[in-house]
Amino acid sequence: MMQEQYSPQSVEAKWQARWRAQKAFDVGSRGDGPKYYVLEMFPYPSGNIHMGHVRNYSIGDVVARCKRMHGFNVLHPMGWDAFGLPAENAAIQRRTHPAKWTYSNIANMRAQLQRLGYSYDWSREIATCRPEYYRFEQVFFLRLLEKGLVYRKKAPQNWCPACHTVLANEQVVDGLCWRCDSRVEQKDLTQWFLRITAYGDELLNDLALLEGGWPDRVITMQRNWIGKSTGASVTFGLEKSIAGVSGIEVFTTRPDTLFGVTFMTLAPEHPLVEDIIVGYDKTGEVRTFVERICAMDRLERQTDTLEKEGVFTGGYVVHPFSGMRVPLWLGNFVLADYGTGAVMGVPAHDQRDFDFARKYGLPVRVVICPEGESLDPDDMDGAFTGDGRMVNSGPFDGMGNVPGKEAVVEALEKAGRGKAAIQFRLRDWNISRQRYWGAPIPVVYCEKCGMVPEKEENLPVILPLDVKTRDDGRSPLPETASFVNCLCPRCGKPARRETDTMDTFVESSWYFARYTDARRTDAPFSADALKYWLPVDQYIGGVEHAILHLLYARFFTKVLRDLGFFPLDIAEPFAHLLTQGMVLKDGCKMSKSRGNAVDPTAMMDKYGADTVRLFCLFAAPPERDFDWSDSGIEGASRFLGRVWRLFFEEKDRLLPLKACGAASADACSADARELRRKEHLSVKKAGEDMARFQFNTAIAAVMELVNAMYLAREKLGRSEAERRVFSSTMATALTLLLPVAPHICEELWERLGHAQPLADEPWPQWDPAATARAMLTVALQVNGKLRGTVEAPADVDRAAIEAAALNDPAVLRHTAGMIVRRVVVVPGKLVNIVASQA
Known part of the structure; x- marks a missing residue:
């Protein structure tokens, strides 16, 4: 044929x-x-x-x-x-x-x-990149600016020298640019930031809403990136007052170790450094250290493998409780834009501080001991970071350190020298890019008015297309007079447009x-x-977007809700995530x-x-x-x-039936019943697997069904009823396969004689009755050895199958002259007669 x-x-x-x-x-x-x-x-x-x-x-x-x-x-x-x-x-x-x-x-x-x-x-x-899209992004920017959720500041930034642009922290992977793998440098620049940290708590707490819908590892990655730490903000008074500044604030997650402070470490970039070192006889040495460390890669300074270095500034702060003088050091591992730019040194109970103290001969003061033990600081070869009882801690001596944390914070608040505080690892999102191909930031700079937002009715600020890009990637916008030169929206006088464009992740948010x-x-x-x-x-x-796009999209959902763009009951953008x-x-x-x-x-x-x-x-x-x-x-x-x-090959046999379209009465032979059973089992299996996104096993079920059709066609006759069973099974196979291979399935469906597309068909419904075998073949064993089989209805009860087995001729022959001691029935599978000589 x-x-x-x-x-x-x-x-x-x-x-x-x-x-x-x-x-x-x-x-x-x-x-x-x-x-x-x-x-x-x-x-x-x-x-x-x-x-x-x-x-x-x-x-x-x-x-x-x-x-x-x-x-x-x-x-x-x-x-x-x-x-x-x-x-x-x-x-x-x-x-x-x-x-x-x-x-x-x-x-x-x-x-x-x-x-x-x-x-x-x-x-x-x-x-x-179409103006009709980024126009509304510029609207969002202006509303965020109005609410104080976008701001401009000068700070050290991640700079990719190959791409000629800054990168957000999330776009730096192991010190390299996420796009080109170039080593990222640090550069002081004035940039635009989105205040994502204002939503740190909500971004963290709402991860609970995603449990069961998102992969656990993505939720964990976001939780770690947001990095919420609970502790205390503590103020150490400056021994020497500086231009109205009376103290230095630090954040600590271990207020219970406050009496163990023996030094404080500042970031070399800390704004008070120059004032602190005035009059110190080693000012030049300190400045040399500052220059060297500030030239280092900021990301390298945050790694665990960094060799810790420091220098004494000649200055001191005063402990908020004991009044002791605490020396001020600079450390290469402290960054000005992380926390307060100052860290209290507790060498007995922090390994980094312990290593620093041993290196520079600073004292180690034990303030927490394991229960029933004492620690000698001179004999310690590492910091003790576990729980225990507080010692050498004034009024808190003998208290467990866990409740001691709260007690110390309460005392700080009462004395006006600190308070309970929360800190996040998350940093505000730098959205400025010094590149051409991006959405223009809709602000202008006027000599009279300063920074002025563009009026919404003037949006979009269109990116000019009549420019020539540079071979080195630097933006041509600053030298494009037709774009840069404009009128101030407030006073109408000449002004200059912002030439930074927005991070592409803003569009995808x-x-x-x-x-x-x-x-x-x-x-x-x-x-x-x-x-x-x-x-x-x-x-x-x-999954590579776990803390880039997915975090930003969650933030935008929440901030657009608060700006009135999103309904109040939408907390998260994506209910379920498959990576x-x-x-x-x-x-x-x-x-x-x-x-x-x-x-x-x-x-x-x-x-x-x-x-x-x-x-x-x-x-x-x-x-x-x-x-x-x-x-x-x-x-x-x-x-x-x-x-x-x-x-x-079976075209002449096929009728224009739909999936599971053959009735039970059509399965009038054992082979037809078996094919119909396979059809309904396949619908059940494929449907369950599709729902679980286990497409590979769903496809395997269809493959098995096609194999069954190849076998059945040799056994089935050409009666109307058997043709219906075969045709129904063909329709079912096409319907189950449609989502995976839609073209071939639609073509064969049409050739089967259907006027409406297969895509308009409902998912097949399987019939539990069709999946049951009408008759079962039960193995008969005597003392564990197969002696025959018996056909029994699928719903046969235990007593009936036992009686059938004991009266089977083969069993009677092999138990002749023996006493039946026990009958073991495995429903639907076998009967084992245990017998022995009389």
Whole structure:
């Protein structure tokens, strides 16, 4: 029998064209069923999609298609994270304009995604480099400025010399730039900051809302990055008053060790250093130390492996309780912008302080001892950091150190020398970038008025496209007169625009909300749209964004709520998070530089999109890495070929039934009943696994069902009833496979005789009665040896199966002349007769 040849490219082109023409996946703001918002992290338009994209977006598409089949009104959008360093650097390398490069890449990547058959609502597509998008980002900036949640200050910054821009702390990985791996330097610059620390408590506390929905390791990473510490703020009075400053404040998590302070360490950059060293005979030595340490990498100064160095300043502070003189030292491990820039030294109970004290001959004073023991500071070879009782601590002697913490804080507050305090590791977010390709910051600088926000009615401040980028990456904006020169919005006199642009992570911190109302022009989104669609029900992306994008998006959700843009009841942007594993080749991450990248387009040209999707989903559970395998994708291709071949070889047998469309009465033979049973078991298995995002085992269930159909076709007759069972099973296989391989399934569904698309079909419902075997084969054993079998109804009771076994001819033959001592029944499997000689 002639079989039609499977040509995936022509089948896929047909259905993609139809989906585009019919706008098949555009979604309204309301639907008949409950809403479901599934979103994958949007890509940089870098030129071409890679296999990591394919895996990420294939996972999201399966989720979206399955949810539609379960009756949900599904929002599944796509857009482009189009501003920032990646696009600008790539354009400079290719000697083209970032805008031209970006929009060309968007067109190319959009075509690739459409070729993969993803069910996106393209009517909501966004690109963050478009003025209609960043206009509202500039509105947010102005409202944040008005509320004091954005500010400008001069401070040491992380500077990437290769990218010619500052980086936020979160964008420095092991001292290197997150984009180019260049060693990050420190530079004093005046920059714009978002006051994310104002939301430190809420960002930390609301992680509890994400438990069970986010991976534990991501929650832990965020909790550690926010780094809340509870303790006390303590003021040590200056022995020598300085220009109205009477004391130095320190933060400590161990107020119980306050009486163990033997020195204080200041950051070399501390603003009081010059005043403290006035008149000291070693002022030159101190200044040399300051210059040397300030030239060091700030990140290196925070590492555990740093060799601790210090120098005495000649100054002293006074202990808040004992009145003792405490020497002031400078230390290379203390930074001015971390905490107060001053740390109290308690060498007996802090290992870093212990090492510093031993190195410079500073005293060690024990103030906490283990219960029932004493410590001699001269004999200690390390700090004691455990719990115990307080000693040498004045009125607190004998108290346990844990309750002692609270008691010391109370005493400090009563004396007016300290208070309970909280400190965060989290730092405010530096959003200034000294690059061209980004959203302009909407402020101007006027000689008369100073810094002036642009008026909202003048937004957007448009990034000029008629500029030439520099080969070294430096921004051309400061020398672009048409952009820089403007009029002050307040007094109307000549002024200069801010030439820093915003960090690209600002754009990606609210894009998920824009999708809910993407074509709106008078506002970034409507309250109704946000209330209906948010939070995102399922977010999918790489774990590398755990403390960058994901933290910033959480912050923006909370701050936009407080600014009145978001509904009050939206606390978190993403209810559930799936962090997919990487696609490897030969055990390494795919990359062009390693020469191990696999081109998705080449794979689609050879095998078709459905095969590429199928392999990426079948190779491993989504949260795990998997190694690309040429034999694996060949196997995926063979499987789809088997489905196609089975359909056409049995075309004359097939009827236009739907999934699970055969009645129990149609399964009139044992072989038909067994196939129908397999069909319903497959629906149960695939449905449960799809719901758990275990797509690989769901696909395996469909593969087993197809195998069962190949076996059954040789056994089933051509009666109407048996044709119905076979046709129902074929419809079920196509329906279960649709979310994974939509093109081939839609094509065969249509050829099966259905007028409506398979995507409009509901997920099949399995019948528990169909999964039970009508008759079971029970093994019969005598003294553990198989002596025969007996057929019994699946619901047979124990007494009946025992009686059947004892009366079976084979059993009677092997127990002749023996006494039956015991009968062991394993329901549905075996009966073992234990007998012995009389």
